[in-house]
């Protein structure tokens with residue numbers, strides 16, 4: 001009965017698909033970020049769950065509740081989804097205490113996507129801070145996939161965290177950094193013994209690296225304060241507001257434009273976002 | 289049954305109204321404004337109670353609680369789950385949608401109109417809310433033209449009016465000793481089937497109806513400059529006027545709970561040892577927790593931003609997204625605000641900017 005009724009998820013947007021946690025990766029030294037790989041219990045769910053980079057899902061721990069989480073895997077990685085979750089409150093903490101094999105709920109995919117079609121043929125500069133790399137990672141792996149690499153120009157990644165222990169996706173950062181078609185700079189806020197990478201805040205490093213705006217798109221996500229300074233630095237570097245893309249967070253419940261809580265002006269972040277260009281943000285009230 | 293040719297006006301004697309309600313109750317679940325300890329709300333009632341309190345021939349007054357709750361209840365279970373992860377959608381979503389099983393009887397035109405605004409949210413093109421939509425499809429709305437507008441009413445300023453038919457399936461209007469009865473949809477048509485006391489309206493009925501309508505028109509006292517306010521609000525997000533208009537507000541959220549068009553909700557889990565339920569409850573933009581991020585950041589930290597959200601949502605954002613104001617002028621928020629914060633005054637203040 002459970003399996004049969006769950007198929008109704010396609011007509012009832014509030015009923016999640018069931019998914020099993022198949023792999024948990026500890027991302028940070030403090031263990032406050034974990035990446036959960038999940039697989040749908042019902043294989044037909046994949047037909048209903050077709051996503052693109054930038055989208056998110058409502059992830060639920062039954063008995064605790066739901067939280068909106070970016071899909072950090074790329075649609076080019078088939079057979080599983082990945083969510084990187086920072087332990088913040090009730091649901092995210094319950095997830096952190098869920099071992100492999102736990103059945104969770106996943107509904108979505110929700111929201112718009114990164115403007116992948118508009119990025120074709122362009123150089124892409126990814127600028128991430130802390131766990132803000134999670135939504136970017138989906139697009140990075142999409143762009144770097146064998147299927148799509150040829151559609152985009154050069155890739156530059158500027159990523160920073162408070163300390164080396166707070167960097168997420170370390171194994172992947174190493175792989176990306178080793179590729180000849182990527183310029184990658186990883187930075188931490190303060191010097192540390194044994195750290196050979198860059199030291200400094202992301203916006204400052206961005207200014208030094210000074211990517212060229214011609215034929216380029218910048219995609220950024222991180223803590224609000226970082227995004228704010230990154231946006232002004234990109235403007236100084238000559239990026240037009242249309243060339244800058246970011247993804248926003250608001251408190252959410254429904255994910256489908258009904259519960260009324262995630263709006264910025266007339267835009268619902270769950271439905272009209274979470275991806276916005278800087279151009280769009282300039283036309284929206286500063287209430288986020 | 290009297291002659292009921294196409295296009296002919298119909299009437300029903302007032303003394304037959306009780307029989308009509310019994311006729312409806314024989315085939316449908318009838319929900320009418322019932323007095324529950326001083327608070328009127330749409331609820332299922334039996335026997336004579338079905339007309340609400342008071343005179344069985346009179347028009348039910350505007351209920352204190354809005355009509356929306358019979359479509360979008362204050363609390364409802366979305367689905368249940370067991371400890372093994374089995375999920376079962378609640379009955380509300382699975383109700384047969386093509387058959388009318390319920391009648392909302394004694395609705396006021398403003399409340400009927402509010403349903404067409406809620407439809408824009410819950411029956412949207414992208415995602416349908418199956419709980420709301422199935423209840424909506426299975427419910428016929430029987431409205432009484434308003435004989436006596438209240439002191440806080442301003443329906444005529446937001447496109448409605450005491451005789452507005454928007455959202456109704458069957459409309460009753462005063463006509464002396466009778467009501468004119470106008471079916472407005474197939475659903476409404478069907479409610480009259482098999483009820484013999486409906487007759488063709490005579491000249492006297494029509495004359496009495498015209499007189500009644502003429503008496504009511506102009507009784508909606510408020511003439512709120514809504515259009516002017518809407519155009520001013522379009523650029524008013526950062527206006528200093530917000531610093532003043534919200535000042536009295538306590539943030540109690542009564543205005544949003546009683547508003548027939550407010551649709552915000554929360555979703556949460558209620559766990560039991562054997563599993564639990566996912567439940568949704570009305571929520572309100574007037575509460576600080578509504579937008580509080582897990583990080584502690586709150587984009588609407590004070591009552592000023594929250595009050596602005598309520599007004600802007602109804603008179604600017606909703607207009608931008610749907611082309612209509614999300615207010616039907618029912619006056620509930622005006623009458624029930626503990627500090628008399630009057631939305632009409634707020635609109636006047638912005639119109640005058």
Ligand SMILES: Cc1cc2nc3c(=O)[nH]c(=O)nc-3n(C[C@H](O)[C@H](O)[C@H](O)COP(=O)(O)OP(=O)(O)OC[C@H]3O[C@@H](n4cnc5c(N)ncnc54)[C@H](O)[C@@H]3O)c2cc1C
Pocket residue numbers: 056065066067068069070071083084085086087088089090091092093131134135248249250251252274577580581582583584
């Ligand atoms: C589009 C989008 C994408 C996101 N992507 C990610 C991602 O990839 N990874 C990630 O880690 N996060 C992501 N987030 C953020 C994530 O959704 C939040 O961290 C998460 O919702 C927190 O939920 P929680 O239940 O753990 O916290 P909650 O328990 O809901 O809230 C945390 C805090 O809020 C306060 N609070 C909440 N409710 C109450 C109450 N009733 N009474 C008092 N205080 C209360 C408390 O201070 C509490 O500690 C994303 C958010 C959005 C909108």
Ligand code: SF4
Pocket residue numbers: 536537538539540541542543544574624625626627628629
């Ligand atoms: S009813 Fe009045 S006091 Fe309460 S939240 Fe609404 S405006 Fe504020």
Ligand code: SF4
Pocket residue numbers: 543546547548549550602614615616617618619620621622631
């Ligand atoms: S805002 Fe006030 S007057 Fe308008 S519909 Fe809501 S409760 Fe009625």
Ligand code: FES
Pocket residue numbers: 251252253254255256257258259260261262263268269270271
């Ligand atoms: S999360 Fe409910 S409207 Fe956006």
